[in-house]
Amino acid sequence: DVKVTQSSRYLVKRTGEKVFLECVQDMDHENMFWYRQDPGLGLRLIYFSYDVKMKEKGDIPEGYSVSREKKERFSLILESASTNQTSMYLCASSYGTSGRWNEQFFGPGTRLTVL
């Protein structure tokens, strides 16, 4: 079974703090993704990575950066957290981009509250 883990289930931070959200997958997947999920807005893609050290912006990259130094790990960084970044953050991975290899598998989520 594919396993995608996220470093924290719940996180509370203060405005202006630098926040790191970590995601690890154990299935040698090429692609990794960060989404945020908000009531009424659904899931929105923040960034994704298709290889080590490679990244592409999603729909809402402003205020976020990412890092992928190793294939299994994809980090989301909030340089200076703001209250409008309070959300559920979901990490996902997929083996490839074609056929069944495109199936995305999600982690359990991190509920971040910024005070």
Add this chain to the structure above:
Amino acid sequence: KQEVTQIPAALSVPEGENLVLNCSFTDSAIYNLQWFRQDPGKGLTSLLLIQSSQREQTSGRLNASLDKSSGRSTLYIAASQPGDSATYLCAVKEKAAGNKLTFGGGTRVLVKP
């Protein structure tokens, strides 16, 4: 711009009844469509993935159909159980959108014992 819609937003059925969940999308040039389940406060669990060349996929009590030309997919859950209570989301991958999935808003299902 691709838009994915799931109606109704919420559904309540008695145990044992079959569930029918709808997903519609505006641009038929999709690569595949994926159905997910999400329990409250949790991540998404992949249920089924249908390639654009397929008409349906089955897994146990779950069956998903795809009609690309009309921009619709339907998830059928046979003989529903209280444990099926969750939010069900569909997402499409467009051919021109690289790795991006576009999600519907989800249908929240309650199966009453």
